[in-house]
Amino acid sequence: METQTASKFHVLLVPYPGQGHVNPMMQFARRLVSKGLKATLVVSIFIAKSMKLGSYVGPVQLDVISDGYDDGGFPKANSIDTYLERLKAAGSRTLADLIMKYEKTPNPIDCVIYEPFLPWALDVAKEFGLLGAAFFTQPCAVDYIYYNIQHKLLSLPISSTPVSIPGLPLLELRDLPSFARLPDSYPAYAEMLISQFSNADKADFVLINTFYKLEPEAVDTMSKVCPVLTIGPTVPSIYLDKRIEDDDNYGVDLFPLDASVSSNWLSSKPERSVVYLSFGSFCGLSDNQMEELLWGLKRSNFYFLWVIRATEEAKLPKTFKENLGDKGLIVNWSCQVKVLTNKAVGCFLTHCGWNSTIEAMSLGVPMVAMPLWSDQPVNAKLVEDVWKVGIRVKVDEEKGIVPRDEIEFCIREIMEGEKGKEVKKNVEKWSELAIEAVSKGGTSDKNIDEFVSKLVKT
Ligand code: UDP
Secondary structure, eight states: OEEEEEEHHHEEEEEOSHHHHHHHHHHHHHHHTTEEEEEEEEEEEEHHHHTOOEEEEEEEEEEEEEEEEOTTTTGGSHHHHHHHHHHHHHHHHHHHHHHHHHHSSSOOOOOOEEEOOOOHHHHHHHHHHEEEEEEOOHHHHHHHHHHHHHHTOOOSSSOOSSSSOOTTTOBOOGGGHHHHHOOSSHHHHHHHHHGGSSGGGOOOOESSOGGGGHHHHHHHHHHHTTTTEOOOSSOOOGGGGGTTTTTOSSOOOOSSOOOOHHHHHHHHHHTOOOOEEEEEOOOOOOOHHHHHHHHHHHHOOOOOEEEGGGGGGGGGGGGTTTGTSEEEEEOOOOHHHHHHHHHTTEEEOOOOEEEEEEEHTTOOEEEEEESSSHHHHHHHHHHIIIOOOOOEOOTTTTTTTTHHHHHHHHHHHHHSHHHHHHHHHHHHHHHHHHHHHHHHTSSHHHHHHHHHHHHHHO
């Protein structure tokens, strides 16, 4: 490929304004730059202002659109419905303005890579006659479930099980995306997720943040109805193929980092002696669940590093933090990929957000899966039964929480049990396959090359 031709080609990446969405698209943007394209990633005006972002993160240009809440973002909205409505209205308008702004420069936008949570972004791209690429930030299995729902091959709510979907393992109720089982729990989010495929047939490309060997049956099945390019994992290159310079973190943290504290603390601990816990950027636990978790941790008696976002911290008993001593460290936000590579970490107790899951697999860290909602139950099912890289906690259905003895049991199983040894071997194998996928000639690398060469030829 002629670098000169490619460097003129300008892609605009439009993620949903949340950490788990910005991260994979940002890393993908870096990869596209390393393949010779110009990439601009869009964040909301509120995120750019509050995080004091500059105009570049490494080689990726940043620009802004409005989510309708420039002075406070999502927390300022009265309801999820209102937020999503304003995001669509303000987002479409300001995305069109942005595309027009670049039309007047030597570097107009050629292709919009949008997250299908925001199908309107594709409509805007098409109004301007641009190429559009859907970028799914959840695994292929989950995307294919929503495809089936959108195409009325599955009707909601799904209540009789097991559910048999071609290319996927049989799914029980507890394995389904929460919005497929309980669409009325969060109707606006359910609608957003199901509508991902509302106009995807107009997209010129469908990209998924997964890799072929991880989900061969799901990818093959979905490819029959919608040509899919697997391009992941979108984990910073230093942890995988090491081919992209200075790609050692995602670069946009929506929460202030506590990084130096956690890495100093971690480095003082013996190999595989620490349980790392995080529930991602959005989910919260009930007060009761928080209490069971901290008792489970205490009883297991391992060191632990627990990410509790500042807005969640009030749920901890007041004296808990003071009485921790050296046994545990609570931080409000960590550089997760860096933590996961630290030899002291023996297991990751995770909510199974897709980024956290694929990061743990890429970095060879066994998991205790504690899914809460959305795609997380499906991811947890795959983690436990298909990839065999962790175990999943059992919920006490009557109380609706995971009790302390179950948490203790699962942590012990992974940290010191026979199961833990088996899981560690498996996860190391997946880590090698993840590296292979993005390395030169790997399945994702070839798909990215195919994507780039088709783009620049158009
Ligand atoms: N993350 C991080 N520091 C933390 C917790 C999470 O950098 O303390 C990152 C994590 O590496 C992942 C993202 O935030 O890339 C969370 O995405 P995920 O899909 O796992 O969960 P979500 O936040 O969307 O629920």
